[in-house]
Amino acid sequence: MRIDVVTIFPSYLAPLREALLGRAIDRGLIEVAVHDLRDWTHDVHQAVDDSPYGGGPGMVMKPQVWGEALDSVIGPVIDSPARLVVPTPAGRPFTQQLAHEWTSAERLVFACGRYEGIDQRVVDHYAQRMPVDEVSIGDYVLVGGEVAVLVMVEAVVRLLPGVLGNPRSAAEDSFSDGLLEGPAYTRPEVWRDLPVPPVLRSGDHAAVDRWRRDRALERTARLRPDLLAALPPDALDEADRAV
Numbered sequence: 001m002r003i004d005v006v007t008i009f010p011s012y013l014a015p016l017r018e019a020l021l022g023r024a025i026d027r028g029l030i031e032v033a034v035h036d037l038r039d040w041t042h043d044v045h046q047a048v049d050d051s052p053y054g055g056g057p058g059m060v061m062k063p064q065v066w067g068e069a070l071d072s073v074i075g076p077v078i079d080s081p082a083r084l085v086v087p088t089p090a091g092r093p094f095t096q097q098l099a100h101e102w103t104s105a106e107r108l109v110f111a112c113g114r115y116e117g118i119d120q121r122v123v124d125h126y127a128q129r130m131p132v133d134e135v136s137i138g139d140y141v142l143v144g145g146e147v148a149v150l151v152m153v154e155a156v157v158r159l160l161p162g163v164l165g166n167p168r169s170a171a172e173d174s175f176s177d178g179l180l181e182g183p184a185y186t187r188p189e190v191w192r193d194l195p196v197p198p199v200l201r202s203g204d205h206a207a208v209d210r211w212r213r214d215r216a217l218e219r220t221a222r223l224r225p226d227l228l229a230a231l232p233p234d235a236l237d238e239a240d241r242a243v
């Protein structure tokens with residue numbers, strides 16, 4: 001997978017080259033290129049924004065600059081293997097399911113907005129020619145899309161084959177079965193008078209699996225009842241319903 005990010009703050013994306021993601025790049029599992037939007041300006045001030053039509057606070061990012069940048073980064077949009085992703089608080093929710101969907105993309109191109117966002121005609125223009133996703137990472141407003149890109153790239157790349165040491169980790173994620181993950185424990189057996197639940201040391205794998213499922217159901221019911229409600233009818237068996 002090739003990932004391109006267009007931003008006015010390229011250094012914000014430096015964490016993409018650290019740790020797990022950095023190793024995925026070094027191993028050739030992904031390619032990452034970060035582009036400075038100002039490279040496509042032609043004025044001495046390298047202007048990337050202007051006042052909003054209709055008035056209102058803040059500034060809007062100019063369509064011309066974005067158009068030149070995305071044309072250059074995406075290349076010919078006919079039959080482009082790329083998806084254009086625009087992080088925005090006004091977007092569809094980014095979910096584990098969407099992360100999984102994006103793992104099949106040959107290319108992801110992220111457009112990082114700042115200020116009051118990017119002139120809508122940029123999305124409208126490219127949406128006529130390729131898949132465009134306006135995506136939110138949560139119901140809060142950041143100062144720009146760069147942090148959202150870090151979140152989404154990590155969520156997607158960790159799902160790619162070979163990136164995680166143990167593929168079971170991704171398969172048993174929170175949300176992988178529609179539930180939140182239950183609690184996890186490691187040594188010591190007792191820490192500050194708090195013991196590890198005995199079942200986890202029993203060696204009875206069936207009992208451990210049942211216990212973990214019960215804790216996941218309890219946690220989901222407590223913290224995210226909406227996820228429980230969204231489960232397909234056959235997702236819970238009789239033992240689940242007894243929790």
Ligand SMILES: Nc1nc2cc(Br)ccc2s1
Pocket residue numbers: 087088089112113114115116117135136137138140141142143144145146148
């Ligand atoms: N939650 C989010 N807030 C923002 C703000 C800007 Br400005 C651009 C993208 C995003 S995604």
